[in-house]
Structures are given as C-alpha cells and as structure tokens.
Amino acid sequence: MFVKLTTLVSLLLFIGTTPAQHDDFDDVLGENAVCEPVPVEKCRLILQYNETTFPNMLNHRRAQDARNDFLTIESLLRSDCSYVLAFFVCAMYAPFCDADSRRRLPPCRELCEASRRGCESRLRENQWPFDCNELPPYGTEKLCVGSNDTKAIADSLKPLSLKLFPPNPNDLSRPQNIEKGSDDTLGNPSTTNDECPEPLKVVSNDNESLTEYKFAGLDGCGVPCPPLPNTLPDDWFFDRTQRDTFAPNWIFTWSVVCAIATFATMLTFLIDRQRFGYPERPIIFLAFCYFLVSVIYIAGYGGLAKGSHHNVACNGHVGFLHQRMIAESVGCAIQFLVLYFFTIASALWWVILTLTWFLAAGLAWGTEAIDRLSQYFHLCAWTVPAILTIVVLALRKVDGDYLSGVCFVGVHDLLSHNVFVVAPLLACLLLGTFFLFAGFYSMFRIRSKVNSVNLGIATKEKARLEKFMARIGIFSVMYTIPAAIVIACLIYESTNRSAWELTQVACARGGRLAAECKHGARPNFAVFMAKYFMLLLVGITSGFWIWSRKTVESWTAFLFRCRCVWEEREVTVSRTSRAESLSKTTLPQPRPAAAAMGSQGYLSAPVVVSDPQLGMTVAVTGVQYAQPMQAQPHPMLVGSLKQESILKKQLQQESDV
Numbered sequence: 001m002f003v004k005l006t007t008l009v010s011l012l013l014f015i016g017t018t019p020a021q022h023d024d025f026d027d028v029l030g031e032n033a034v035c036e037p038v039p040v041e042k043c044r045l046i047l048q049y050n051e052t053t054f055p056n057m058l059n060h061r062r063a064q065d066a067r068n069d070f071l072t073i074e075s076l077l078r079s080d081c082s083y084v085l086a087f088f089v090c091a092m093y094a095p096f097c098d099a100d101s102r103r104r105l106p107p108c109r110e111l112c113e114a115s116r117r118g119c120e121s122r123l124r125e126n127q128w129p130f131d132c133n134e135l136p137p138y139g140t141e142k143l144c145v146g147s148n149d150t151k152a153i154a155d156s157l158k159p160l161s162l163k164l165f166p167p168n169p170n171d172l173s174r175p176q177n178i179e180k181g182s183d184d185t186l187g188n189p190s191t192t193n194d195e196c197p198e199p200l201k202v203v204s205n206d207n208e209s210l211t212e213y214k215f216a217g218l219d220g221c222g223v224p225c226p227p228l229p230n231t232l233p234d235d236w237f238f239d240r241t242q243r244d245t246f247a248p249n250w251i252f253t254w255s256v257v258c259a260i261a262t263f264a265t266m267l268t269f270l271i272d273r274q275r276f277g278y279p280e281r282p283i284i285f286l287a288f289c290y291f292l293v294s295v296i297y298i299a300g301y302g303g304l305a306k307g308s309h310h311n312v313a314c315n316g317h318v319g320f321l322h323q324r325m326i327a328e329s330v331g332c333a334i335q336f337l338v339l340y341f342f343t344i345a346s347a348l349w350w351v352i353l354t355l356t357w358f359l360a361a362g363l364a365w366g367t368e369a370i371d372r373l374s375q376y377f378h379l380c381a382w383t384v385p386a387i388l389t390i391v392v393l394a395l396r397k398v399d400g401d402y403l404s405g406v407c408f409v410g411v412h413d414l415l416s417h418n419v420f421v422v423a424p425l426l427a428c429l430l431l432g433t434f435f436l437f438a439g440f441y442s443m444f445r446i447r448s449k450v451n452s453v454n455l456g457i458a459t460k461e462k463a464r465l466e467k468f469m470a471r472i473g474i475f476s477v478m479y480t481i482p483a484a485i486v487i488a489c490l491i492y493e494s495t496n497r498s499a500w501e502l503t504q505v506a507c508a509r510g511g512r513l514a515a516e517c518k519h520g521a522r523p524n525f526a527v528f529m530a531k532y533f534m535l536l537l538v539g540i541t542s543g544f545w546i547w548s549r550k551t552v553e554s555w556t557a558f559l560f561r562c563r564c565v566w567e568e569r570e571v572t573v574s575r576t577s578r579a580e581s582l583s584k585t586t587l588p589q590p591r592p593a594a595a596a597m598g599s600q601g602y603l604s605a606p607v608v609v610s611d612p613q614l615g616m617t618v619a620v621t622g623v624q625y626a627q628p629m630q631a632q633p634h635p636m637l638v639g640s641l642k643q644e645s646i647l648k649k650q651l652q653q654e655s656d657v
Contacts, residue, residue: 029103029104034053035098037052040067052096056095059230060229063319083157084111084150085118106135108147110137111145114154196215196218196219199224199508200505204317212323213320216498222323225314232507251536256298257540258290261542262539266288271555277367279356281356282352282356287543293342293343295338300312336393340392340408340409341385344385344388347429352380353476355435409421417494422491425483425490429484478544479538500522506520
C-alpha cells in the first residue's frame with residue numbers, strides 16, 4: 001500500500017499537479033473552451049456528472065491525454081486509506097463544466113484534506129502533493145464540487161469505490177522488472193516489458209486497443225500528438241524546447257527561403273523561356289518540385305502552430321500521430337501525396353540534368369537533339385514517382401512526423417522507410433553521380449584536345465562553352481553534397497531507430513530514472529535538423545543558375561517591355577481621343593476675293609490636316625477652299641508670237657547665205 005500511494009503521489013507531482021496551486025484560481029472557461037463528455041467512464045460513475053472541460057486541473061489539454069494518464073494510475077486507486085480519494089482524483093482529472101455560466105468547478109478543499117488525512121501518513125516523507133488551502137472551500141463564493149461532510153461522501157462512495165477499484169493484494173507488490181533499490185517511482189505495476197506502457201497505448205473511444213498501431217515492436221503503441229502529455233518525461237526523444245519550439249521554427253525558416261529561391265527561378269524562366277533550353281531545362285522542373293515541397297512544410301508548420309486539431313499529421317480521434325490511413329485522413333493523404341511525389345520527382349530530374357549534361361559535354365549533342373528526347377524525360381520523371389506514391393497509399397503506409405507536422409512514409413515503419421525513401425533516393429544519387437563524373441571526364445578530355453590542336457574554334461566561343469559547362473557541373477556538385485548528407489542522415493536514422501524506440505518505451509514505462517532510460521540510446525538532434533536543412537538547401541541552390549548578369553538583363557528587358565506596352569497603350573488612347581475631336585472640326589470658308597479676276601475657282605474636297613503633337617495627319621471632309629487656276633493667253637497674242645518667230649528664222653537663213 002505504501003508503494004502504491006507513493007507512486008501515485010510521485011506521478012501527480014511529475015505531471016505538474018494543478019492550476020489550483022495558484023493563489024487566485026480562475027474558474028472561468030477560456031474563449032475556445034467547450035464542455036465535453038468525461039473521458040473516463042469510471043469517473044462518470046464516481047462523479048455522477050457527464051461533462052468536463054480541458055485543460056483540466058492537471059493541465060491535460062486533450063481528453064485522450066487524461067484517459068491515458070488515468071489508466072496509468074487506475075490500479076493505484078485500489079486503496080482503502082480513504083474512500084474519497086477516488087472522487088477527489090476524478091474531480092481533478094475531470095472538473096465539472098457548467099455550460100450556462102461557462103465555469104469549471106474544482107473539487108472542494110474538504111475532499112483534498114480528507115484524502116490527505118487518510119493517506120499522507122503512508123507516503124514517503126509524508127509529502128502530500130496538493131496544497132489544499134488553495135482549493136476553494138465548500139460554501140464560499142467560489143463554487144466547487146463536493147461537500148464539507150466528507151464522512152457522508154465516503155460512506156456513500158465506499159460500495160461503488162470497492163466495486164470499481166477492488167483491492168488486489170497482488171497489486172501491492174513492487175513490479176518484478178524494476179531493480180530493487182531503484183529510485184524509480186513512476187513505474188506502472190500493471191505493465192510488463194512485453195506490453196505497451198500506458199502513456200503510449202492507443203485506445204479507441206470505446207477503450208479498445210488499436211493493434212494496427214505499432215511502436216518498438218509493441219502492438220497498440222504509438223507516438224502521442226504534440227505537445228506530448230505530461231505523463232511522459234520532458235526529454236522524451238528530444239528536449240521539450242528542441243522538440244516543440246526550435247525544430248518547427250528551424251524547418252519553417254528554411255522552407256520559406258527555399259520557396260522564395262525556387263519561385264524566383266521559375267519566374268525567371270517564364271520571362272525568358274528561350275534562355276533555358278536543354279541541357280539546363282531540368283533545373284526549372286527541379287525548382288518547381290522543391291517549391292511545392294517547401295509549401296508543404298510551411299503548411300505543416302501552420303498545423304503545429306494552431307494545435308493538434310489542425311495538425312493533419314495527428315489522428316485527433318485517438319490523440320496519436322498517424323500510422324495507418326483511415327477514412328478521415330484525407331488531409332494527411334493529400335499532404336503526403338504532394339510531398340512524397342515531388343521529393344522523388346526532384347531526385348529523378350537531377351538524374352536527367354546530369355544525363356543531358358553528359359550528352360552535351362561528352363557526346364557533343366546539340367540542344368535540338370536533346371530536346372527530341374524531352375518527352376521521354378517527362379515520362380520517366382513523373383511516372384515513377386506516381387507509381388511509388390500509389391503503392392504507398394494502397395499499402396496505407398503513411399505516417400505523421402512529430403517534428404515537422406507533415407505526413408510522409410517511413411516515419412515509424414522502418415521497412416517502409418528503407419524501401420520507399422532510402423532506396424529511391426540512394427539509387428538516384430548513385431546514377432546521377434555516374435553521369436556527373438562521366439560528363440566531367442568527357443569535358444576535360446575534349447578541352448585538352450581543343451587546346452592542343454587548332455580546330456578553328458574562336459577563343460571567345462571556347463571560353464563561353466567552358467563557362468557554360470562549368471556552371472552545370474558546379475550546380476550538380478551543389479546538389480550532390482546536400483543530397484548525400486540527407487541520405488546519410490536517413491541511413492543513420494534507419495540503423496538506430498529500433499534502439500531509440502526501446503529506450504523511449506523504457507522511459508514511458510519506468511520514468512526518466514529507469515536504468516534503460518538513463519543509459520539507453522538516444523537520437524542526435526543535430527542530425528535531424530541537418531536532414532531537414534540539407535533537404536531544403538537543394539531547392540535553394542536551384543537559384544544558383546540564375547545568379548548571373550544575364551538574369552539582370554532578362555529582368556531589365558522584361559520590365560522595359562512592360563513599361564513600353566503601358567506607355568504605348570496610353571499614347572494610343574490619347575491619339576484616338578484627339579483624332580475623334582479633329583474629325584468633328586469644320587474649317588472656316590475663305591473669302592472669294594480674287595474670283596472676279598478669273599484667276600481662282602472654288603473646289604469642295606477633303607483636306608488633310610497635319611498635327612505635329614500626334615505625329616499623324618487627319619482627313620477633314622466637307623471643307624471648301626480656294627484653289628489657284630492657271631491663266632489662258634489671248635488668241636490674237638498667240639498668232640502674233642508665231643509670225644514673229646517665222647520672220648526671225650527667215651532672216652537667220654539669209655544671213656547664213
């Protein structure tokens with residue numbers, strides 16, 4: 001009995017006890033708090049009310065956390081030191097929720113004091129974990145659950161307490177799997193090494209174990225949704241600050257940088273598509289893939305920030321991360337589909353990039369020759385990821401990732417991790433590296449021949465070709481190094497995950513002071529952060545191809561074209577309006593001052609008006625103007641002129657004779 005109550009009190013101290021330890025207990029429900037059913041059926045029978053709210057008096061944020069925690073200490077309540085102990089503990093786990101007044105009611109101080117009087121003397125060093133003076137007493141302005149007549153409550157609850165929590169002499173002994181003299185006080189006496197510890201046990205709403213979940217080889221075990229329940233140690237897997245604060249912010253930051261870099265690469269391609277022909281065209285598709293990958297990680301961060309109900313990696317029905325797809329996991333399936341499909345597609349597009357670079361540098365293929373194979377490139381790059389994605393979905397091997405808040409494959413299933421993640425990425429890395437070195441070898445061989453023999457190639461053209469090939473080679477190397485580090489991190493995780501899980505099961509079963517928990521294998525947090533960073537760095541380096549003077553020229557020309565189009569549109573509108581105003585103008589008719597002299601006449605015809613401001617001419621119709629007319633000589637004058645000419649010719653002939 002002494003061991004049981006000591007374990008109970010130590011557990012309650014470990015999970016942080018109650019908000020009632022604050023001087024001024026706030027019983028008003030929060031803005032988003034709602035009343036919901038009491039998650040523990042036995043507590044509903046003890047308390048005789050059906051609704052509670054979360055967080056409760058023990059700071060459990062979800063009903064699943066409270067249910068799992070209560071299962072951990074349920075056997076410890078089989079004590080006869082106080083028959084109000086079960087009522088008091090249930091009221092702490094499930095405080096009464098009044099929907100009308102929007103208040104939660106803690107247990108009365110009298111219940112706490114009665115439980116302490118009956119059980120404190122049997123506790124180690126007589127340490128009672130609750131400050132009863134900070135709970136509201138019965139009959140004051142602060143409402144509470146209970147009464148000041150604790151004897152009557154004990155008498156009324158004794159038969160029900162004995163029925164729900166019958167004393168069992170076998171439960172009073174210390175578990176055999178805990179070494180004698182161990183400082184562990186948080187062990188679960190009802191759990192053996194072959195059973196899932198209560199904090200990790202996945203149960204349905206009907207309190208049935210879900211055997212499709214598996215953790216450390218134990219059926220019905222899983223990883224709770226973030227944040228972890230208080231029944232698990234703070235350093236479970238990783239430190240709480242690293243796990244719940246640093247990791248999400250780290251992944252989110254680099255996801256945003258990757259999204260910006262890849263989006264800039266795609267925009268540059270859209271404004272100058274002729275610039276990105278083969279063999280560099282796969283860089284654009286590589287950037288597109290990593291843009292969508294970064295968007296999924298950003299969405300995962302948003303789900304973590306909003307809580308477990310908005311986290312698609314979490315199965316809200318049971319409070320554990322997804323391990324097998326269910327009908328309600330549509331959001332998780334879509335997130336996995338995009339993330340996994342484009343992760344594998346990006347690896348294949350890098351292989352295609354190194355292949356096209358080898359064809360251009362090693363076999364001297366031209367852009368048009370490589371472009372004729374583009375349909376086969378697309379067929380391979382999109383079909384293989386689609387087939388793998390369909391297989392994973394058909395096998396329902398989609399898992400939820402605690403650190404990133406996204407759904408992927410192989411997060412908890414080691415076989416799926418090796419088959420669907422490590423194997424494809426490693427194969428693409430090796431194949432792409434082969435084409436990369438083959439291209440380097442061919443490029444240096446051709447370069448040495450060109451330099452030794454004069455082939456009639458201009459020096460400027462040779463320099464430009466070498467610069468172009470070198471840029472593709474540098475980009476390929478910038479992909480190879482981060483991709484190799486990612487695969488190394490995945491292999492590190494694959495080889496050590498089983499040992500990590502066994503350690504965490506020991507921590508969940510025996511507490512942080514258990515020997516297996518203190519000295520067991522633990523993952524390196526820096527390796528996991530390096531994995532996410534290097535994965536997104538590959539997308540960031542795609543912007544290396546546009547870090548050049550030609551990109552500045554492309555954007556300058558694009559902005560200039562946009563400006564010219566806008567100015568031309570404004571000029572066209574101005575010309576149209578001015579022309580319409582001129583076409584409606586009627587010029588004044590000139591006065592016929594010279595009409596009497598017979599040297600002018602009047603004509604009616606269109607007039608062409610020139611406007612220097614518009615740089616154009618406009619025809620104006622219906623205008624009369626004076627047009628000069630050529631004067632005709634008199635007939636008598638014409639005859640005399642002819643006779644004079646004849647006489648001159650005759651005189652000239654006589655003088656010649």
